[in-house]
Amino acid sequence: MAIQWYPGHMHKLKATLKSTLPLVDVVLEVVDARAPISSRNPMLDEILGKKPRIILLNKAELADPNMLHEWQEFFKTKKKYKSLAISAKTRTNLDRIKGEIQQIFKSKEQQRLRNPRALIIGVPNCGKSTIINALAREHRAKAANQPGVTKQVTLYHAQSVDIYDTPGLLWPNLEDQEAAARLAVLAAVRDEVYHPSEAFASVYLFLKSHYADRLIERYKIPLHDNAHDYLIALTTTLNKKDIEATALLLFNDLRGGKLGRFCLERPPYVT
């Protein structure tokens, strides 16, 4: 698969975070609730160090509720950060983000002098801008360049919290091909950079073991042992041009909720 890691990005990420982290009280790390590990950059742990962090499992309204619950339990066991399942689209749990930020900020001396400051970070398409818009509503204001902060960072004054945005800064760990495939299915990487049939092959067994009934109900054909045979059969049934077109159609059905709420991975300790 042609999904690749871009080496220059880590250097830029480290440099930008080095100048921005001292300015903020908390980091909001946004992940996709349907693949919370694949949509994280594992090096972020090391770079963020001890900075208080809240992991936002966004797009929760699209995620399989049972698996989402497993993920929430998983993140609860991690002492390093808090976690919240949210939906920027349906505005679920957005007030709790501000509540959690304020709790972290409470221990700071400056609390009466200024708003808490949060840095929002996450891989492309995880929903950062939508979250900022939803949090800020009519109070949103984009500030000019901040001294000492690279141009990569923008400050928004939301109501009762200031949010630093980092567009295009964090890239997923695309060296892990399985994780990259999940991101491809979730539209977190551009369609041109991968072969849909290969991405589908990576998620097929997971879909087959957890969502077989939904696939059968929607496409009315039995599941096959391997992804390739299944795609060939489905291509004939749906009268598509080739298996790439069929895999893309399937992704669009998944992304559009036509196969119901789903996740593409479970916490490591769940078998």
Ligand SMILES: Nc1nc2c(ncn2[C@@H]2O[C@H](COP(=O)(O)OP(=O)(O)OP(=O)(O)O)[C@@H](O)[C@H]2O)c(=O)[nH]1
């Ligand atoms: N269903 C659903 N869609 C969401 C949610 N949050 C964001 N989206 C959608 O996800 C897509 C990406 O959202 P953005 O806010 O642009 O994501 P971003 O992280 O700022 O993306 P980059 O600018 O690429 O870094 C958009 O189509 C949003 O409408 C959510 O909670 N639920």
